[in-house]
Amino acid sequence: MKIKIDSNLKTLEVYATSKEVPQLAVGSKQKELMIYKFKNPVLLTDNARIAKLPALKRDAVIKLYEFPDRIVEYDGVSIHWAPILYPGVWAPSIDTIIFANAIRNHLIKTRDLKKIRSFLEIGTGSGFLSKYLLAKKKSLGDEMRLAHLTDINKDAIKSALDNIDSIGGSTLIYYTHTQKNARLSVSEQYDLVIANPPYIPRPGARKNNPYEGLFLYEEIIRNAKKLFHAESIFMTNLSSLSKPFIKPSLDKVFNLKTITTSHIPLKIPAITAGLSKESRDWIRYLKSKNILEEDKSERSGYRYWQTIEIVAGKKR
Ligand SMILES: C[S@@+](CC[C@H](N)C(=O)[O-])C[C@H]1O[C@@H](n2cnc3c(N)ncnc32)[C@H](O)[C@@H]1O
Structure with a gap:
């Protein structure tokens, strides 16, 4: 489909x-x-x-x-994804597309993408956002010098490389298959760093699934000096679930402005359906922190909601 x-x-x-x-x-x-x-x-x-x-x-x-086969297309760029080919990979989701829309508003409409020659995507998932950047750069009549993609899921790397293959051109494509608990290790500064990282907090978060924990934000903050030069742009996704915990630390290091805000359901049945003790405890924790938007009437069609905010800015 x-x-x-x-x-x-x-x-x-x-x-x-x-x-x-x-x-x-x-x-x-x-x-x-x-x-x-x-x-x-x-x-x-x-x-x-x-x-x-x-x-x-x-x-x-x-x-x-x-x-089972899925093509997701946004703004003329598409990706092919199937669970059998890329098990456990974060398929392009609404947050991916909202992120791409923010890239469109912040970098493409303004033509700032022209100045960007290298980028790093931390946690690439299916590879949609990296492909979007490469394709849009090409449509400006230019190519990236370097695209560096990382993920802890080797099938995510595979999905990204398979999908990028047709448009890579002369761009150097690097990838890092990060180990689950490994710290972010960087060897150069990039013109652009994007990350739609896991963003649902809980105490003692595991670092091995695509939606859990705030580890990657913390790593980006910790490595900011190594990752960013004075003109580098950082774009990330803050959910209302992660924002109260992480925005104050991000603000100390980056001068961020909001590019896009969207109110969307939180639809991750492994957590929200409450079918295990662990998932019920997790929901209880999110409620105790007052960060879960709940529609008790369910008239909106969904019980739990979040606000997604895509922010962008430079290092202070
Ligand atoms: C919310 S998904 C977003 C995927 C993709 N960027 C998108 O927008 O569709 C987060 C991604 O980060 C990856 N990830 C989680 N922890 C990571 C880590 N420590 N290093 C690199 N990637 C990680 C997950 O495997 C997942 O693909």
């Missing part, structure tokens, strides 16, 4: 791709068939909105989402 989000985040269209079309529209030979268009998306898979669709449309959309 293909999920296509428009550049201003106003619509999300879901398509069946050529192999899938006959399973949704008998006799159709279309290469791509749009199944539904959601307005003002808050998730890439919005179960609440899908459940409210008229029954026949709902069943077509659900059938579409059952196909």
Whole structure:
């Protein structure tokens, strides 16, 4: 299936791709068939909105989402992702797309991307954001000198490299498969550092899953002198779940401004469904810190919400 989000985040269209079309529209030979268009998306898979669709449309959309292959396209840049190829990798999600939109507003519309010759993406996941930067730089008639991607999941590195392969051009692509508890190790300064890091805190956080802990923010702060020169730009994602803990320390080191703010559901069933003692304790902890936005009526379609803020700035 293909999920296509428009550049201003106003619509999300879901398509069946050529192999899938006959399973949704008998006799159709279309290469791509749009199944539904959601307005003002808050998730890439919005179960609440899908459940409210008229029954026949709902069943077509659900059938579409059952196909394991996924192409995610935003602002003309797409990535192919499938759980069987890249197990456990953070697929492009709504926060990825909000981040790409912030890159568009902060670096592309302003043409500041022209000045950027090297970048580091810490925790690249599927590689969407790195590919977005490489593709947009190319469309300005230029290429990056260096792109450095890191992740603790070797399948994330694989996904990123597979997807970047077609547009790498003459850019030097480095990757680091970081060990789970390893400190951030850097050998040069970059014109741009981006990180959409794990951002859900809990006491004694594990450092081995894509959404948990504040470790990477702390490492970036610790390594700021090594990572950034005077003109380097840092862009990161602050969730309302992480912001109260980490923003004061970030502000000591960086002069950050908000590029984009979005209110989105917190949909991570491993935590939010409360199906284990550990997950229930975790939710209790987030509530005790008053950082979990809760819609007790569930009229919004989701119980828990967060505010995502993409910030950008330079070292002080
Ligand atoms: C929230 S996901 C974001 C992925 C991707 N950048 C995106 O926006 O779609 C966070 C990523 O950081 C990676 N990660 C977690 N701890 C890390 C570490 N210590 N070093 C490098 N990457 C890490 C995870 O494996 C995951 O891919």
